Amino acid sequence: MDLLVKLLIAICIIPSAVVMLMLAFPKNPEKRKMIFGVRDNPKFHEGEAAKRVKAIADSCRKGALIITVIICIATVILVFVPAANVAMLALTLLVFALFLIAIPYGKGNMEMKSLKKELGITKSGTVYADLKNANVVHGLKMPWLILPNALALLETIFAVLVDFGVIRIVDDLAIEKYALTMMTASFLFVAIIMIPVAYIMDNIRNTVISKDSSVNANYNRAKKKCWGDLFIAMSWINTLFAGVLMTLYMFIYNDIAVLIGVIAYLVLIMAAVLIAAKLQASIEKRYERDTDLELLDDDDCWILGMFYYNPNDTRLNVEKRFGYGGTVNIAHPAGKVIMVLTAILLLGTIVFIIWAAVTGNLDKLQINTPFG
8 A cells, every 4th residue: 555545544433433532531520410411410520429429530541541542453453564454454444443432431421420420429400491592592603504505516527527638737747647536526415504504503403401492592592603613624734735735736745745635635624623622611511600500311221331222302413422423313213324324334344344354445445636
């Protein structure tokens, strides 16, 4: 396998593992309103229980750190493995191994639920409806999201015209023919995905934390604005990089240019995600003192703290407890379909990669991309 391709895969795996660790296992998780997917409770901070919670948090975070370090070291080693077939198989499977970081989280969730039972914490709380703010509070400025993604479409059209010779910028492009179109189209694909995802996140049902409707409105608006700003920022990063790389690759194209472009793109995207996650945490902290309701305890509806299954909830989309963003209610008919299709896709991909490696067909798979 070409060294450049292995480096690109490694550049994607290592930062992803680190970001997953930071989002799922922040410092002092026992001080947050959700501890490994279990809603915080005053009893968790009393006497021996507080020590147990701290021990659970430290143990799970240590386990996740060990897994992350192993993934990163294995990735670096495999980059320099000469056997292309073995390296490609291992590196690709390492992408799926990123999900191993979730194992300590699930372990922490089970231990926290066990502690709840020991402390005699039973289901309680009430479902509150804030009719004044129902389907009203939003934070996404859709025009600002559409603008950069519309520019991404124009960039793709421009690349097509350049590749087909309708527009001539230089006599001979530095990059191979049609590669500009493929590159900008890949950025456009990301742009197309962002719009519906951002819309779904902005329309997640409002969370009720107070009897005061204005507090609920401000809280949900702040959270949704944080999500919206993240998607807008990622859209601009996506579009600007597509334009910069398209311009650069018309004149200069080599391995160094590709690596610098990919690294810079990933650094900015992940920086945007981390900043948004930090802002989200500050919003939660800011509104802690305004929470005056005993919210319904639905911890048992969260399988391992990651998968939401609640037949009594009519919502499809809910805010996730593991990581950042949203997930689906797998008790919802559409949620079941999404989960089954996702499982089939992941399993099918893994089986195909293993089959291709075992039969020796992996080296025969030639994918022409602008990355060599």
